[in-house]
Amino acid sequence: MNITITDHVVVPVANKEDARTTAQLLEPYSVGDITVLHVVEKGGGVPDKSPVEQSEQIAEDAFEAFHETFPDAGTEVTYRRDVVQGIINVAEKVDASAILFRPRGGARILQFLAGDRSLRLIMEANRPVIALPEREDDQ
Template sequence: MTQSFTKSIVVPVADEDDARETATALERYTVEDVTVLHIIEKGEGVPDKTPVAQSEETAARSFAAFHEKFPNANTETVYRRDVVSGIIEVASEIDASAIVFRPRGGARILQFLAGDRSLRLITESKRPVIALPETDGDETGGGGTDDAEVM
């Protein structure tokens, strides 16, 4: 039995700008069911990075930005200490066919120090992970290609 990569996808977004850029990169592809996901990082015994109300407002603005291109997208907000585990858990809970994300730029040293979430997502997920190419509006550079990279 063959299965579609893009039947039901989970798309994590970090903030309003990321949501808008990710939706723009995704809109050229055919997808049946999209769940846009925002993870609110919780400290578990240490102070949170931002107040919960502020994080929830960021999630709401992110969803509104994503809905500009995908008005029927489902939304999920979850509270986790580990963002990558949260993404993988939600994808499993909704039985997503793939996790689709837009790599965020940044210096290699920052990626190393942060544990490179993209690498963890790719290596720890039991389902396909698709990295969208950059769009012309991305801050990280230009152009991209016409095809998403399947990792």
């Protein structure tokens, strides 16, 4: 059985602006089913970064922004301490053919100190991971 790499992609988004930009970057490409994902980062023994209601509103706003470009995209919210593992778990749950994401910039020292999630996702995922290139006007 042959699987097309973009039969069903999971697309993680952080917030409304990220979702809108990611959808716009994805628009020129041909993909099958899309599951847009928001991971609510849990505190793991410490207070959560934001109240559940606020996190769920961020997810809803992100989905609404993504749906401006891809109205038929499915949605998933997961609550995890480890964002990367949350993405991988949802990709498994929905049997995605690939994980597609937009790398987010930031200072290299912060990425080093916090652990680069993009690199972890690429190294730990059990399916292909596709990074969308930024448009020239976004750089």
